Amino acid sequence: METSESLRTGRLSVVLPAYNEEESVPLAADVIGNLLTRAGIDHELIFVNDGSRDHTWRAIQEAAARRPQVRGIRFSRNFGKEAAIFAGLAQARGDCCVVLDCDLQHPPEKILEMYSLWQQGWQVVEGIKVSRGKESPLHTLAAKTFYRFLSGATRLDMSHASDFKLLDRRAVDVLVAMREKNAFFRALSSWIGFDTTQVEFEVQPRAAGQSKWSLRSLTRYAVTNLAAFSTAPLQIVTILGVLVFLCSLVLGCWSLWQKINGQALEGFTTVILLLLLIGSALMVCLGILGYYIAKIYEEIKDRPRYIVADGCGGKDGYER
Template sequence: MLSIILPSYNEGKNISKASGVISELLASNNIPYELIFVDDGSKDDTWNEIEKASKGNPNVVGIHFSRNFGKESALFSGLAESTGDACIVMDCDLQHPPETLIEMYRLWQEGYEVVEGVKRSRGKESILHKASAGLFYKLISKAVKIDMSRASDFKLLDRKAVDSLLAMPERNAFFRALSAWIGYKTTTVEFDVREREEGESKWSTWSLIKYAITNIVAFSAAPMQVVTIAGVLVFLFAIILGIQTLIKFFMGHAVAGFTTVILLILIIGSIIMISLGIIGYYISKIYEEVKGRPKYIISKKINKK
């Protein structure tokens, strides 16, 4: 059986369409399936629409969070509740083309255990959003040492791969990177991002920035290394400035005023403050992991056996 996980946050207008299109497509190809809609604490009528879809189709499963826990938590909860031999994660706004599901499924039947959906094009986006997205993927690719330039959450995972992901105890999990990190026999499928038929994108430039910071810290120690590099550069700068000052002193041209001292204090002080901020962020994430709170809390379920 194939499990389709669809994280849903304020997607009330898209539930019925997604359920109907995907169900019809899979049924016409004789693929046994379950659709798992995960309502991530939506503020609109998303849960009511999931209930309606489940009444008309027993293959539709609904999971309702007690509040908004974020897309990563919704993804992992869907994987944890799935029962299929393979799972596909996709957006319920149908920007991930449903037809690609069949291609992914056939590749899985051929023996591939992870089928990555990679973006051939990103669709229509503002210049600012494209620029911020491009910067995000460059940073995350360097940080996690995996090419994330065309990566997406749209992918198929064999049950073995799903179990490997669920066995990881970390709370701040980055699905896109971890699904590549676990390995297994992998292939890719290209797709064009479609325009949303209803609603608006939940990803603003600011949310992308926060997403980038959270996931870089969760998957890499690169920012901590930046602190070390900055410290080395300041140390080298101090040596050069110190040599210059000594030369002028012995030549009888001592530096007048406090300009150099103030400059050094400002530079070193700013480096220290930035360093403390980065270290503090890592400590806060360690604190979250140590507390061991669950990634999410499920308040309701529909059609879950």
Template sequence: MSANQKKRGENMLSVIIPAYNEEKMIQTTADTVDRILSEASVPYEIVFVNDGSKDGTWQQIETAAKKNPHVNGLHFSRNFGKESAIFAGLANAEGDCCAVMDCDLQHPPEVLVSMYRLWEQGYEVVEGVKRSRGKESTIHRACAGLFYKMMSKAVKIDMSRASDFKLLDRKAVDALLEMPEKNAFFRALSSWIGYRSTSVEFDVQERTEGESKWSTWSLIKYAVTNVVAFSTAPMQFVTVAGIFTFLFAIVLGIESLVRYFTGHAVEGFTTVILLILIVGSLIMMSLGIIGYYISKIYEEVKGRPKYLISKKAGKRK
């Protein structure tokens, strides 16, 4: 029996924690998770994934790994994004189940115990759903609301209270890791795979250190990237726009003919300019959407890895 099989026999929980410029939170997060899981007698490991941070995040992970044998770390060669960090953590986790949470402790670690107990009852996917979003500015809340509405309609999964805070059985983890696509949307894919699932509500906590990495612009980019990665909904816009333009052309054509034969032909420089602007805008938008999909296909065809790990810390270094 291998070392990994022995560990999995202990029903070990792997806690995956992506980190980007979180040097002030690494030790606090490691200590908090350690205390909560130890008190609950949950066998565990922590896998920090440093996503190309520009501060001392990696040094803090190495220090935490030296202090606590349960802590391991992965260091990306550059910034590959949160989705890649999640999948790297899952691929390098040794637990029988894996939980993903944020490094800033906005995902309350106490909920990990509830998730783990539900997993022991036989649930294979335990979703963390937001009871409240914590304190946010009005603009940020509005942008986040728009983002989740757009995502829900595009991926046909209710994303209004969804989060990356969830626990997956090893079977579900392996199913995710077998998916070959580079642009993977973890939050939606973990629901798409099915399996026996349940949910746990939690209140988003306030950050004790640092600032949120999610600006309005980053939310927009995140939404566009993941909608394209998980859904063909934007492509349907091209079809709908084409049908709308065709119907508009028929109506305008009939009107023009009627006016012509009744001796009241449409006078036309302004009309022509408006038509050119409308049709031209729709064509350019459609080409932009198609071009974006082609660029993502190009990225997939190249077959480059989701991430590159340059260093490791902890007992498995």
């Protein structure tokens, strides 16, 4: 790392995905903007409106009119949080970028600590959750199960991972250059490597509004990202095949032994159970294979991750 006498400086881009966050946008613009201004950090705030159904885009335009450092991107429809993050990174002009939630559950004051670590030479600064804030026990259990499985599948420690992180320009360029459509930012930003350190934080209460994540949307988000980043579910096909084979072998040997001793099995209960077991395993395997084939189909169509319908702001005159 660099010594204190040779700390690097540069422009900071802050990427904030926003979906139905009309109340949070002005708060985030003021809180983060004032924080970075007082710290003397040259910066820009990039809000990405992910097809919101409320007045989020109007709030972004008003924030851009009040603050020259604020820029806005509006999608033509909802493309998802991952697409919004990558759109913001693609538009960022800073020497390093921070990604955080628009609702301020990621504490903005940690940005200063991340930026300081970047000045010392770190290229990726991961925000690590030490607590998940207020959420239902079911949500907590589901999240821990998902990240435990993902950590085992990817051999990356994702147990406390979050989207809150700082990336050096080199890391940003690598991520933006990746062509995969179903990109999982939280895992890819760890997978690319580079010199990485961590900053711990506690999830804060929402600054305004209600969470837009339902159990159904979280489940869909988890399944999509697991399939996008890992082939581990495909191994379930092999495991189920081996289990069914072993069960069939045991039952076959037992039936043969009964036949030799003149004690043939009565009825069809064993046969019916065996058929149900094999049939269920086959359906599960076909479902997993079908899901991955669908993802392959989406990739080979080579459609863009997102479509930008409009933009605003960027009147500070800065160019990279």
